[in-house]
Amino acid sequence: MREVIRAKNSGFCFGVERAVHESFGFINSDGRIVTLGPLIHNTDVTKKLTEKGINEISIDEIPSLSEQDTVIIRTHGVSMEVYDELKARKVEIIDLTCPFVINIQKKVRKYHGEGYKIVILGDENHPEVIGINGYCENSAYITKTGNLDIPLKGKVCVVAQTTEKQANWIKLINNIAGTSKEFIAFNTICKATEDRQKSAEELSREVDAMIVIGGKSSSNTTKLYEICKRNCDLTFHIENAKDLEAIKEKIKYAVKVGITAGASTPEWIIKEAMENL
Amino acid sequence: MREVIRAKNSGFCFGVERAVHESFGFINSDGRIVTLGPLIHNTDVTKKLTEKGINEISIDEIPSLSEQDTVIIRTHGVSMEVYDELKARKVEIIDLTCPFVINIQKKVRKYHGEGYKIVILGDENHPEVIGINGYCENSAYITKTGNLDIPLKGKVCVVAQTTEKQANWIKLINNIAGTSKEFIAFNTICKATEDRQKSAEELSREVDAMIVIGGKSSSNTTKLYEICKRNCDLTFHIENAKDLEAIKEKIKYAVKVGITAGASTPEWIIKEAMENL
Numbered sequence: 291m292r293e294v295i296r297a298k299n300s301g302f303c304f305g306v307e308r309a310v311h312e313s314f315g316f317i318n319s320d321g322r323i324v325t326l327g328p329l330i331h332n333t334d335v336t337k338k339l340t341e342k343g344i345n346e347i348s349i350d351e352i353p354s355l356s357e358q359d360t361v362i363i364r365t366h367g368v369s370m371e372v373y374d375e376l377k378a379r380k381v382e383i384i385d386l387t388c389p390f391v392i393n394i395q396k397k398v399r400k401y402h403g404e405g406y407k408i409v410i411l412g413d414e415n416h417p418e419v420i421g422i423n424g425y426c427e428n429s430a431y432i433t434k435t436g437n438l439d440i441p442l443k444g445k446v447c448v449v450a451q452t453t454e455k456q457a458n459w460i461k462l463i464n465n466i467a468g469t470s471k472e473f474i475a476f477n478t479i480c481k482a483t484e485d486r487q488k489s490a491e492e493l494s495r496e497v498d499a500m501i502v503i504g505g506k507s508s509s510n511t512t513k514l515y516e517i518c519k520r521n522c523d524l525t526f527h528i529e530n531a532k533d534l535e536a537i538k539e540k541i542k543y544a545v546k547v548g549i550t551a552g553a554s555t556p557e558w559i560i561k562e563a564m565e566n567l
Numbered sequence: 568m569r570e571v572i573r574a575k576n577s578g579f580c581f582g583v584e585r586a587v588h589e590s591f592g593f594i595n596s597d598g599r600i601v602t603l604g605p606l607i608h609n610t611d612v613t614k615k616l617t618e619k620g621i622n623e624i625s626i627d628e629i630p631s632l633s634e635q636d637t638v639i640i641r642t643h644g645v646s647m648e649v650y651d652e653l654k655a656r657k658v659e660i661i662d663l664t665c666p667f668v669i670n671i672q673k674k675v676r677k678y679h680g681e682g683y684k685i686v687i688l689g690d691e692n693h694p695e696v697i698g699i700n701g702y703c704e705n706s707a708y709i710t711k712t713g714n715l716d717i718p719l720k721g722k723v724c725v726v727a728q729t730t731e732k733q734a735n736w737i738k739l740i741n742n743i744a745g746t747s748k749e750f751i752a753f754n755t756i757c758k759a760t761e762d763r764q765k766s767a768e769e770l771s772r773e774v775d776a777m778i779v780i781g782g783k784s785s786s787n788t789t790k791l792y793e794i795c796k797r798n799c800d801l802t803f804h805i806e807n808a809k810d811l812e813a814i815k816e817k818i819k820y821a822v823k824v825g826i827t828a829g830a831s832t833p834e835w836i837i838k839e840a841m842e843n844l
Contacts, residue, residue, distance in 0.1 A: 460741065460744050463740060467736065467740035470754070472752070474749075475749070475750050475751075475752070476748070476749050477747070477748045477749070
């Protein structure tokens with residue numbers, strides 16, 4: 291008898307799970323349903339959405355929308371400007387911004403209003419950061435590395451893109467502490483990635499074989515694979531249940547098999563693989 | 568013709584200057600005038616106050632005060648508890664708490680009220696820190712070094728004793744950034760000491776001789792002497808004008824003479840020395 295154990299934190303984080311789950315539930319018989327940008331970076335998911343008639347548009351295409359249309363805002367959120375543009379088009383807005391991102395947007399709006407200079411640790415080209423910056427009239431100082439090329443005087447409010455690295459956060463705070471007399475820091479880095487890695491690490495110590503599911507080009511999945519491989523020789527990286535065929539022979543004596551999955555791997559792919567095992 | 572130039576920032580800081588100046592102006596014909604602890608750590612000053620009938624009492628002696636008495640609160644401030652005790656005695660209160668310290672007390676009271684854990688960088692036995700801690704029901708976590716021996720969870724508000732070192736501030740912030748998800752930091756270290764050293768450093772480069780006035784055991788005066796000595800061979804540390812006799816011969820050819828003074832050196836001692844030169 292084989293035992294298949296799934297890592298406690300694996301696959302979608304809370305925000306992505308909610309967004310994908312809800313998106314498939316929407317029906318609009320009067321107009322179009324569109325997402326602003328891809329809902330998530332997983333072609334299995336976006337293909338299924340397209341089959342359901344939910345297509346992706348860019349922000350530039352908002353003027354083409356009509357009152358009958360429905361617009362899904364993905365987990366990254368959008369700036370206030372974009373939100374207002376959607377409202378002006380009188381479309382139905384389905385806001386699936388991750389609650390953790392909404393929290394950042396609210397903090398930024400509040401402290402910008404109180405005269406604080408906003409600093410964001412993150413990638414200036416990432417939609418989440420672009421959206422957050424929109425809550426302080428695009429006035430934020432944005433740094434990816436935590437380095438500052440200008441000294442920040444006056445009151446400063448610091449936040450982070452949810453997927454940033456803790457080490458860069460510490461570096462940024464260190465730099466700000468050296469120049470700013472008053473600052474408030476919200477460490478808004480989401481624990482999901484860290485928790486996922488921790489669960490995979492623990493599980494991989496207990497099992498005979500370990501299966502890591504996720505896109506071959508997904509960096510967070512590759513990282514999971516590396517962590518598990520250190521503890522368990524029989525660790526394999528697959529994209530979906532079909533890939534199990536190729537490794538069945540190798541794990542035939544494994545009694546306890548562990549499963550984990552990257553952040554962009556939907557539930558149905560994980561479940562299909564588990565049943566197959 | 569000799570030119571005597573005084574360093575821009577020398578002697579008392581703003582808060583001490585005000586406290587000493589005002590203390591000498593008070594008259595109470597109906598009762599006693601007392602200070603809670605020595606007004607400043609300079610015996611010249613406290614001796615003069617005693618001559619004027621202004622004596623020092625400890626906090627434990629507050630119950631001995633009557634309605635006719637006047638109590639001077641020195642620059643370090645006192646806790647809310649002590650303040651309330653004085654009010655209960657119905658004495659006249661002369662509050663000479665440094666405005667920069669009042670600012671710290673207000674921040675601590677506000678953020679403690681909003682549920683923040685208060686952290687103070689400072690010496691737990693220093694009256695300024697004891698006073699500040701009284702504004703958060705003595706619940707502050709106090710560290711002198713910037714090290715934390717417990718991780719701080721939840722919302723944290725960090726302040727510093729006015730005379731703390733910047734390096735320890737950076738260390739403390741670094742430690743807090745590693746454990747706390749949300750914190751507000753007020754760098755309340757006062758620039759007075761730094762400014763005094765900078766002014767002395769600059770002046771000592773321009774003059775033929777440099778006179779540093781302050782107690783022989785005063786560490787900040789000794790530091791001023793060391794800084795000046797690096798730039799000017801003819802640098803001398805004196806306690807008051809009388810000490811000038813001994814060095815007169817040595818500086819007889821000095822055309823430009825600079826003067827600076829430690830934080831506990833009163834104006835009259837500085838002026839007497841300047842006139843003597």
